[in-house]
Amino acid sequence: MSTLAGTGELLRLVLRLDRVRLPIWIAAILVFIWVSAASVIGLYPDPESIEAYVALVEGNPTLIAVEGPGIGFESPNVGVVLVNETTTWATIALSLMAVFLVVRHTRTEEDAERTELLLARQVGRHALLAASLVVVASAMVLVGALTVALLVALGLPTAGSVAVAAAFVAVGLVATSFAAVAAQVMSSARGALGMGVSFVGVAYVLRAVGDVGNEFVSWMSPIGWAHRIRAFAGEDWWVLALFLASAVVLVAAAVVLSDRRDLGSGIVAQRPGPARAPRWATSPFGLAWRLQRGSVIGWSIGLFVLGLVYGTVGRDVEQLFEDNPDFEQFLAQADGASITDTFYAFTLALGAMMACGFAISSVLRIRSEESAGRVESILATPTSRSVWAGSHLAVTVLGAAVVLAASGAGTGIGLAFSVEDPEQLPRMFGASLGYVPAVLVLAGLTMLLVGKLPRLGMVSWALLAIVLVIGLFGDLFELPQWVRNVSPIEQTPSLPAEAFRPLPFAMLVGTALVGAGVGVVALRRRDIPTT
Amino acid sequence: MQQTAAMELAVSLSAVVKTFGAVRALDGLDLEARTGEVHGFLGPNGSGKTVTIRVLLGMYRHDTGTALLLGGDPWRDAVELHRRVAYVPGDVNLWPSLTGGEVIDLLGRLQGGIDEGRRAELVERFDLDPRKRSRTYSKGNRQKVALVAALASDAELYVLDEPTAGLDPLMEAVFQDCIAELAAEGRTVLLSSHILAEVERLCDRVSIIRRGRTVQTGTLAELRHLTRTSISVETERPVTGLDELSGIHDASELEHRLEFEVDSDHLDAAIAHLGGFGIRALTSHPPTLEELFLRHYGDELADAGVGNDHTRA
Numbered sequence: 001m002s003t004l005a006g007t008g009e010l011l012r013l014v015l016r017l018d019r020v021r022l023p024i025w026i027a028a029i030l031v032f033i034w035v036s037a038a039s040v041i042g043l044y045p046d047p048e049s050i051e052a053y054v055a056l057v058e059g060n061p062t063l064i065a066v067e068g069p070g071i072g073f074e075s076p077n078v079g080v081v082l083v084n085e086t087t088t089w090a091t092i093a094l095s096l097m098a099v100f101l102v103v104r105h106t107r108t109e110e111d112a113e114r115t116e117l118l119l120a121r122q123v124g125r126h127a128l129l130a131a132s133l134v135v136v137a138s139a140m141v142l143v144g145a146l147t148v149a150l151l152v153a154l155g156l157p158t159a160g161s162v163a164v165a166a167a168f169v170a171v172g173l174v175a176t177s178f179a180a181v182a183a184q185v186m187s188s189a190r191g192a193l194g195m196g197v198s199f200v201g202v203a204y205v206l207r208a209v210g211d212v213g214n215e216f217v218s219w220m221s222p223i224g225w226a227h228r229i230r231a232f233a234g235e236d237w238w239v240l241a242l243f244l245a246s247a248v249v250l251v252a253a254a255v256v257l258s259d260r261r262d263l264g265s266g267i268v269a270q271r272p273g274p275a276r277a278p279r280w281a282t283s284p285f286g287l288a289w290r291l292q293r294g295s296v297i298g299w300s301i302g303l304f305v306l307g308l309v310y311g312t313v314g315r316d317v318e319q320l321f322e323d324n325p326d327f328e329q330f331l332a333q334a335d336g337a338s339i340t341d342t343f344y345a346f347t348l349a350l351g352a353m354m355a356c357g358f359a360i361s362s363v364l365r366i367r368s369e370e371s372a373g374r375v376e377s378i379l380a381t382p383t384s385r386s387v388w389a390g391s392h393l394a395v396t397v398l399g400a401a402v403v404l405a406a407s408g409a410g411t412g413i414g415l416a417f418s419v420e421d422p423e424q425l426p427r428m429f430g431a432s433l434g435y436v437p438a439v440l441v442l443a444g445l446t447m448l449l450v451g452k453l454p455r456l457g458m459v460s461w462a463l464l465a466i467v468l469v470i471g472l473f474g475d476l477f478e479l480p481q482w483v484r485n486v487s488p489i490e491q492t493p494s495l496p497a498e499a500f501r502p503l504p505f506a507m508l509v510g511t512a513l514v515g516a517g518v519g520v521v522a523l524r525r526r527d528i529p530t531t
Numbered sequence: 532m533q534q535t536a537a538m539e540l541a542v543s544l545s546a547v548v549k550t551f552g553a554v555r556a557l558d559g560l561d562l563e564a565r566t567g568e569v570h571g572f573l574g575p576n577g578s579g580k581t582v583t584i585r586v587l588l589g590m591y592r593h594d595t596g597t598a599l600l601l602g603g604d605p606w607r608d609a610v611e612l613h614r615r616v617a618y619v620p621g622d623v624n625l626w627p628s629l630t631g632g633e634v635i636d637l638l639g640r641l642q643g644g645i646d647e648g649r650r651a652e653l654v655e656r657f658d659l660d661p662r663k664r665s666r667t668y669s670k671g672n673r674q675k676v677a678l679v680a681a682l683a684s685d686a687e688l689y690v691l692d693e694p695t696a697g698l699d700p701l702m703e704a705v706f707q708d709c710i711a712e713l714a715a716e717g718r719t720v721l722l723s724s725h726i727l728a729e730v731e732r733l734c735d736r737v738s739i740i741r742r743g744r745t746v747q748t749g750t751l752a753e754l755r756h757l758t759r760t761s762i763s764v765e766t767e768r769p770v771t772g773l774d775e776l777s778g779i780h781d782a783s784e785l786e787h788r789l790e791f792e793v794d795s796d797h798l799d800a801a802i803a804h805l806g807g808f809g810i811r812a813l814t815s816h817p818p819t820l821e822e823l824f825l826r827h828y829g830d831e832l833a834d835a836g837v838g839n840d841h842t843r844a
């Protein structure tokens with residue numbers, strides 16, 4: 001029997017399971033592209049405004065990191081601006097979609113022991129992987145085709161529209177293939193997701209750092225390649241070959257790896273563990289810590305490295321700025337804060353937005369323990385619901401502080417070395433910890449959902465999406481201030497560029513406490529498990 | 532006086548209703564388990580056993596009716612009551628990254644302490660490898676982890692929801708021995724099960740539920756009494772007038788041999804009637820538990836309403 005037997009049937013299964021999820025992903029990404037394109041076209045109607053944009057970005061490390069390197073700025077047009085503003089984030093969104101969907105259909109199914117139900121039928125060993133990849137890749141291509149239609153309809157040149165859409169799709173396909181490898185290497189869905197998301201994060205950081213500092217580094221990231229297709233700036237089509245080659249190699253690797261491992265296990269084998277539990281691990285808090293420890297450590301390492309990488313470009317940041325012809329005008333804009341501080345206020349806020357991701361996933365542990373049917377054993381002991389949920393929340397608070405400390409420490413260490421000023425370490429460290437209350441607001445709201453509307457727990461990820469849109473595209477979309485104020489990150493004074501003010505912190509902490517409190521009370525009153 | 536009566540019941544549910552939206556999972560359920568007895572809790576799939584147990588453990592809040600666990604309110608006093616209760620859930624889900632030994636320690640210590648000797652003895656008796664990660668355990672081994680954790684705790688009441696699902700016959704025997712020992716120590720056990728031999732061997736009394744209602748409760752002897760005995764008889768002269776007797780079912784005649792079923796409380800009259808025709812050979816066999824359950828699980832009873840008035844129907 002062919003190892004691909006039954007792929008057709010499984011395609012239908014995958015589509016059936018994703019009939020809500022997939023359209024939401026596709027629609028959300030297309031809306032993002034459409035809104036970005038429309039706002040760029042509205043904001044930069046003539047050559048003067050485009051020149052002004054180029055001047056603004058060229059010397060500004062923050063904008064290079066958050067947007068793009070400014071490929072084609074020597075003869076700019078509105079398409080170039082659009083590419084610079086959207087490529088990074090559209091490719092990140094497509095990559096995350098790829099990772100979540102591929103892992104969901106391969107590794108998660110396997111962990112749930114549903115895959116063996118299929119393999120016992122006329123279904124080949126690689127059929128589920130193939131079906132998942134085909135569905136996700138087709139979704140990417142669909143997004144690409146609709147993007148071309150959208151951009152052409154908005155009046156952009158066809159060749160450039162095809163090139164930028166191809167760049168989006170190509171990054172998505174590389175992420176899809178990488179996710180297939182992650183699903184084989186790791187021994188659980190959670191691990192595979194972590195590996196896949198890290199891949200996206202690393203691709204972003206390499207691109208950002210390379211574009212601010214040494215361009216060679218950008219060539220190590222698929223997101224960096226995407227910018228270098230040079231859409232609307234004399235397209236370099238050959239770059240697409242880089243993507244194609246990587247995707248082929250990764251899929252081949254996934255197939256080889258899947259032949260070498262057993263169903264349900266990773267390439268890394270499980271060793272026997274301890275026969276007895278240490279005393280600290282057998283309290284409700286100890287258990288919560290054990291379950292979340294890996295996630296706290298993983299996020300901390302990730303944000304530490306991210307900060308470190310950002311920190312090390314401190315010299316380049318100053319250099320870029322000094323070379324900038326609009327130097328004077330800029331200083332006026334930045335309210336007296338140094339350009340270095342403005343840059344790091346942004347990178348620390350970015351770290352804090354990611355820490356919000358940690359906080360949400362940490363609180364959702366309460367829900368996943370419930371839906372995985374593990375909470376019954378705990379609640380049948382003399383452990384109250386409040387103690388059980390409170391233990392997880394305590395880990396969330398502690399973890400958020402640790403993750404933000406790691407982000408600040410990484411930034412501070414990198415920067416201190418780069419600009420040879422040890423004072424920067426405590427400054428960055430403190431500034432990053434300033435985001436703890438903001439991050440906890442997201443945790444509190446997630447707890448509110450888990451307690452009151454457990455079936456909608458996943459909606460808390462939409463809260464993160466809102467925070468990200470406000471934080472990253474507030475200017476691009478020209479969001480009014482009252483909308484931006486919805487985001488707790490925005491409410492936090494942007495340390496170290498702004499001064500510390502106690503009132504916003506107190507209000508954020510209050511919001512977090514009320515959300516979590518109402519959530520826990522609701523949790524005490526409802527049926528557990530609610531399925 | 533009222534107080535002591537309540538205390539003699541480890542579990543007491545009366546007219547408990549629990550709905551999930553439009554689904555009426557428990558529809559006026561009654562259940563009483565006396566202190567010190569092993570109480571069998573039976574019913575077809577989806578009849579409400581697990582929901583009942585979750586109400587008893589304060590996980591689900593019932594809509595109406597009264598529920599008492601060890602004399603307390605299972606919802607309000609959950610934490611205090613759980614000190615005295617051990618539980619094996621119907622669906623055993625363990626933390627994939629913890630080893631079996633760690634899970635046993637965790638649940639044991641959350642329960643308020645662990646008897647080291649008993650823990651070691653149970654791990655040995657159930658032949659469990661405590662060093663494996665839960666994600667690599669087979670179904671039966673996961674079940675053993677939950678069983679060892681529950682049986683190792685010093686509880687007054689053991690609530691076991693299909694505790695032997697997935698166990699091999701050897702382990703099933705070990706389990707039965709353990710329950711017999713608990714019973715001998717005077718502890719109470721509420722045992723939901725589909726394994727009738729196990730119920731027959733272990734339980735003092737059983738309750739059978741269907742669609743969220745109790746259809747039968749009593750000792751096995753009492754339940755047998757409420758159902759039919761099969762009779763096969765050879766007589767010298769053909770039997771007549773049998774259909775004038777009440778409580779006779781499915782009679783069939785084959786040459787000299789007559790077979791029929793009789794409601795147990797009409798057995799005496801039926802045998803007396805047969806005596807008039809010269810009995811040559813007679814075999815009777817009491818209903819097996821299987822037959823008992825098949826009758827109670829079967830649809831005719833549901834349609835007739837409550838099980839124990841079928842003799843009058």
Ligand SMILES: Nc1ncnc2c1ncn2[C@@H]1O[C@H](COP(=O)(O)OP(=O)(O)OP(=O)(O)O)[C@@H](O)[C@H]1O
Binds near residue numbers: 554579
């Ligand atoms: N959380 C819930 N929401 C909605 N319906 C539920 C819920 N829990 C149980 N039910 C329904 O209540 C009924 C009783 O279910 P229960 O799990 O108690 O059955 P059971 O007797 O334990 O069956 P089995 O022998 O298969 O374990 C079923 O119809 C089930 O679908």
Ligand SMILES: [Mg+2]
Binds near residue numbers: 580582621692
């Ligand atoms: Mg059940």
